[in-house]
């Protein structure tokens with residue numbers, strides 16, 4: 053059971069209050085975040101991912117602040133941003149294994165997990181192809197696979 057709690061979370065960019073005192077509790081399950089362009093969705097997600105430091109409040113994972121958890125939090129987290137970086141000359145397999153190693157997965161476990169995830173997103177047959185030969189949708193699916201490397 054995982055509990056993610058946003059406590060009075062806020063982000064200010066100069067005079068612009070992008071996220072204003074958000075209190076939310078997430079437990080296991082699927083959540084969606086809806087809002088108009090500029091409503092603050094990306095800013096909120098970046099704070100949840102500990103990429104952006106809140107101006108106010110904090111994010112707690114099972115009761116502990118994520119800034120303090122640092123690497124322990126990152127080892128649980130998966131994130132697929134709108135735009136994500138990849139090396140076009142890497143094969144899908146190499147890309148997944150590379151990210152698995154950045155996430156410190158042991159090699160045997162990484163191989164198993166990459167195979168499983170590439171199968172899940174329907175790219176196992178294309179695993180040895182370079183990403184530059186992929187369509188936009190295939191690249192997106194590869195992004196989903198990497199976001200699922202952790203639990």
Ligand SMILES: Nc1ncnc2c1ncn2[C@@H]1O[C@H](COP(=O)(O)OP(=O)(O)O)[C@@H](O)[C@H]1O
Nearest residue numbers: 065068070087088089090091092093094095096
């Ligand atoms: N780095 C930044 N500097 C200044 N203002 C920003 C920055 N990032 C976002 N904003 C502003 O904060 C508000 C929320 O943006 P954002 O979180 O990207 O919204 P959404 O993802 O919901 O479209 C917008 O008004 C946007 O212009």
Ligand SMILES: [Mg+2]
Nearest residue numbers: 090093094095
């Ligand atoms: Mg956005």
